[in-house]
Amino acid sequence: MEEGIHQIIGQFLRFGQLILVPVCGLIFIAGIVLFFYAFKNPIRKRKAYLFSIFGGIGFLFFTYIPVVLFYFVFQKPKTPKEGQGIATIVDGFAPVNFHIYDFMIQLAEPFILFLFYVGVFFWLLSAKNPQIKRMGMGLVVGSPVLWLLVQHAMDIYKFFV
Missing domain, CATH: 1.10.287 (Helix Hairpins)
Structure with a gap:
């Protein structure tokens, strides 16, 4: 029951x-x-x-x-058995993590390109609205930076770990 x-x-x-x-x-x-x-x-x-x-x-x-x-x-x-802990669990999932990371890159790159084009659209079509112009500039400048972070995220992670 x-x-x-x-x-x-x-x-x-x-x-x-x-x-x-x-x-x-x-x-x-x-x-x-x-x-x-x-x-x-x-x-x-x-x-x-x-x-x-x-x-x-x-x-x-x-x-x-x-x-x-x-x-x-x-x-x-x-309770973990002898010799088991969080390190062994994380190491066991290491091959799966790279496939998930590659999948996330495949999703992120078109989205970052879309954000870049939206930024250009906002920047060029905001005639007298400085807030929208700044937002467009931020997207145009921030998209390549975000793309570099996505490309080198694994290297940054391995540097700190």
Whole structure:
């Protein structure tokens, strides 16, 4: 009986994560994007602030609370055996990490190019609006810097580790 209840609660938490983690992540990203268009409008700034704060908190909450509940309420945390620890787990996932990194680069490069073109569009079409002109300049200048960071992220990581 108790095992069935644990399965139902586990499925409910899994279903909640499948829905609420992406929704809260999108709300967080929408809040960040709204900051770009808020300028001096206090209503838009407040909306962007609330979206970014509560979206980020919701994302982290719905990501980690089920894990904490599962390990500390439903079953006791497992102690590592002799010779096992976080280092062996991380080393075991090393081949998978490079595939994920390559996939992320394949997604990031077209997005950075799109941001560059959006920056050129804003910069050239903002005739007398200095805020939009500055935003376009920032995108045009920031896109190559972001591209260099994406290209050398693994080297930067290996330098510090």
